[in-house]
Amino acid sequence: MKKSSGISMKTISEIAGVSTATVSRVINHLGGFSSETQKRVETAIREAGYVPNVMARGLRKNSLPYIGIIVPDIINEYFSKIVLRVQVALAKEGYSVFICNTDESRRQEQTYLSTLKNMMICGLVCISGYGNAKEDWPDVPTVYIDRHPEHKTEQITIIESDNRNGGYQATEEVLRRGCKRVAILMDSRQISTCVARFEGYRQAIEDAGATLYEDLTFHVQKVDFQNAFQAVTTAMQTGKKFDALICTTDWLAMGALKAFERANIPVPEQMKVVGFDNISISEYAAKPMTTIHQDVDEMSRLAVDELIRMINGKPCLRKHWMVPVSLVRRSTT
Amino acid sequence: MKKSSGISMKTISEIAGVSTATVSRVINHLGGFSSETQKRVETAIREAGYVPNVMARGLRKNSLPYIGIIVPDIINEYFSKIVLRVQVALAKEGYSVFICNTDESRRQEQTYLSTLKNMMICGLVCISGYGNAKEDWPDVPTVYIDRHPEHKTEQITIIESDNRNGGYQATEEVLRRGCKRVAILMDSRQISTCVARFEGYRQAIEDAGATLYEDLTFHVQKVDFQNAFQAVTTAMQTGKKFDALICTTDWLAMGALKAFERANIPVPEQMKVVGFDNISISEYAAKPMTTIHQDVDEMSRLAVDELIRMINGKPCLRKHWMVPVSLVRRSTT
Numbered sequence: 001m002k003k004s005s006g007i008s009m010k011t012i013s014e015i016a017g018v019s020t021a022t023v024s025r026v027i028n029h030l031g032g033f034s035s036e037t038q039k040r041v042e043t044a045i046r047e048a049g050y051v052p053n054v055m056a057r058g059l060r061k062n063s064l065p066y067i068g069i070i071v072p073d074i075i076n077e078y079f080s081k082i083v084l085r086v087q088v089a090l091a092k093e094g095y096s097v098f099i100c101n102t103d104e105s106r107r108q109e110q111t112y113l114s115t116l117k118n119m120m121i122c123g124l125v126c127i128s129g130y131g132n133a134k135e136d137w138p139d140v141p142t143v144y145i146d147r148h149p150e151h152k153t154e155q156i157t158i159i160e161s162d163n164r165n166g167g168y169q170a171t172e173e174v175l176r177r178g179c180k181r182v183a184i185l186m187d188s189r190q191i192s193t194c195v196a197r198f199e200g201y202r203q204a205i206e207d208a209g210a211t212l213y214e215d216l217t218f219h220v221q222k223v224d225f226q227n228a229f230q231a232v233t234t235a236m237q238t239g240k241k242f243d244a245l246i247c248t249t250d251w252l253a254m255g256a257l258k259a260f261e262r263a264n265i266p267v268p269e270q271m272k273v274v275g276f277d278n279i280s281i282s283e284y285a286a287k288p289m290t291t292i293h294q295d296v297d298e299m300s301r302l303a304v305d306e307l308i309r310m311i312n313g314k315p316c317l318r319k320h321w322m323v324p325v326s327l328v329r330r331s332t333t
Numbered sequence: 334m335k336k337s338s339g340i341s342m343k344t345i346s347e348i349a350g351v352s353t354a355t356v357s358r359v360i361n362h363l364g365g366f367s368s369e370t371q372k373r374v375e376t377a378i379r380e381a382g383y384v385p386n387v388m389a390r391g392l393r394k395n396s397l398p399y400i401g402i403i404v405p406d407i408i409n410e411y412f413s414k415i416v417l418r419v420q421v422a423l424a425k426e427g428y429s430v431f432i433c434n435t436d437e438s439r440r441q442e443q444t445y446l447s448t449l450k451n452m453m454i455c456g457l458v459c460i461s462g463y464g465n466a467k468e469d470w471p472d473v474p475t476v477y478i479d480r481h482p483e484h485k486t487e488q489i490t491i492i493e494s495d496n497r498n499g500g501y502q503a504t505e506e507v508l509r510r511g512c513k514r515v516a517i518l519m520d521s522r523q524i525s526t527c528v529a530r531f532e533g534y535r536q537a538i539e540d541a542g543a544t545l546y547e548d549l550t551f552h553v554q555k556v557d558f559q560n561a562f563q564a565v566t567t568a569m570q571t572g573k574k575f576d577a578l579i580c581t582t583d584w585l586a587m588g589a590l591k592a593f594e595r596a597n598i599p600v601p602e603q604m605k606v607v608g609f610d611n612i613s614i615s616e617y618a619a620k621p622m623t624t625i626h627q628d629v630d631e632m633s634r635l636a637v638d639e640l641i642r643m644i645n646g647k648p649c650l651r652k653h654w655m656v657p658v659s660l661v662r663r664s665t666t
């Protein structure tokens with residue numbers, strides 16, 4: 001049975017006893033109809049065996065009310081919170097939001113981007129650090145959050161924390177408490193957020209007239225608890241001397257704290273530790289952690305606002321939003 | 334410019350100098366081609382201005398290599414871990430996986446299901462508890478994880494933890510340690526996982542010859558830290574007497590522990606607490622928590638295996654997988 005042949009929205013509207021405009025609203029989940037009307041239209045669709053011609057409609061309007069979100073690591077609460085906030089806000093506006101978890105893989109991201117292109121989404125939210133979706137795909141409204149694409153251009157719209165200031169505040173906090181040899185633990189990749197945090201760290205040390213020890217920059221290949229634990233353990237075993245550690249995420253700080261506990265180094269007495277993100281675990285952990293709070297709610301709100309403006313053909317209020325961060329002082333400094 | 338008119342896969346294959354089968358493989362992300370071939374095909378597609386006729390192809394084969402995952406709460410690590418494992422495994426098999434976060438909303442889930450239907454996905458993974466996707470949509474291979482749909486039928490394929498045994502083990506643990514008045518904190522909705530955990534709790538009390546106090550079942554409207562904190566605080570303020578609390582998730586237990594701390598009730602001395610899930614926070618929290626470990630890796634593996642079997646037209650190995658759980662004893666009992 002060729003389901004879509006000969007059955008039009010008009011047929012559905014006649015069966016359901018509503019206007020074709022209403023049928024269209026129901027099919028596109030645009031709201032503005034009662035649940036009873038929805039039920040009648042859906043029943044009529046089933047009765048008629050109608051399959052909306054997504055492709056034809058999509059080509060005509062050139063997009064569908066779908067939005068893609070590219071996210072690198074859905075189990076990191078910092079990312080999952082952004083995704084949740086963005087999804088809930090966009091759902092209220094009638095969009096179906098598809099979350100695409102790339103697991104930090106460039107290839108996976110490319111696959112998703114071309115699939116989303118085929119799906120004719122009308123907007124994209126990108127937390128990536130890799131490909132520049134904007135170059136491959138200039139006509140789809142796109143908002144970047146958190147990480148800059150590799151090839152930053154003037155054209156992109158990006159919402160980010162003031163990461164440089166975050167790195168600065170974290171480092172200032174431990175210098176203020178008398179630390180002399182401040183180490184930093186970060187992603188080995190040159191991701192914009194990390195680069196900015198490192199730059200803040202460097203600047204704070206310089207401004208304080210302290211010394212920046214080049215051998216006190218520690219890297220992890222993958223940003224997680226286990227890799228942080230290993231990196232810090234190795235640093236100690238190879239004789240690195242430091243009295244404070246700035247971590248570019250809370251999960252890195254969690255792994256570091258475990259390494260110090262194992263090595264019987266008391267925190268904060270002999271070692272001060274600062275995280276970054278202010279996710280739940282930093283608050284509820286055995287040793288509640290001093291960290292840099294990122295305003296996830298504000299970032300998500302701005303991203304949704306700007307994306308909807310773009311979808312509606314309006315210019316962005318701003319191309320570049322820098323959201324303030326703040327130091328949350330707990331028991332590791 | 335009418336992009337898709339007159340341009341066929343054949344044209345692309347001629348421009349790229351590869352077979353039409355290869356063009357198809359590249360467009361559908363099926364792997365089995367070099368990155369150089371991919372680049373050539375993609376360049377040819379751009380040169381020709383070709384838009385793959387998703388709809389037409391979809392109708393012919395009746396599906397595309399897209400898979401939807403319905404998930405109720407992406408910021409709960411228990412769910413996000415399942416989603417991550419499932420997504421990574423399916424990506425390896427060449428599928429694009431779209432994560433649909435319903436925020437526990439029935440309406441949002443229905444919207445997603447009909448959108449996914451329009452997208453002609455070839456498979457669905459459903460963590461829901463609401464609608465029975467299988468009834469609305471009998472021909473799409475579907476695997477349920479964790480929660481049963483409201484109208485359970487013989488036909489569905491479901492992978493779940495042995496929740497009843499989990500509730501039993503949790504309760505047995507505190508009874509064994511001498512607790513007499515064991516309370517339980519759970520979702521107010523009748524979700525299958527919760528119902529089974531409650532049943533295990535009830536059975537353990539019965540088997541031990543202890544008393545089941547009906548006023549010691551506490552409910553939350555939304556399963557999170559804050560609601561748990563409130564519910565337990567209210568229970569204490571209204572004079573409920575209990576010496577142990579079984580919580581149906583780790584986040585509920587976190588909120589409960591906070592309430593006991595505020596009320597100066599020492600855990601585990603005067604109050605024993607058991608969580609459920611064994612997410613990171615249960616291990617790293619100030620008071621590492623006794624909890625029931627759910628084998629997320631095994632559940633995800635089974636779900637992916639069964640889904641791929643169904644997509645390939647093979648019967649499931651089993652319709653109903655019950656994955657064992659285990660008690661992880663830490664410092665709250």
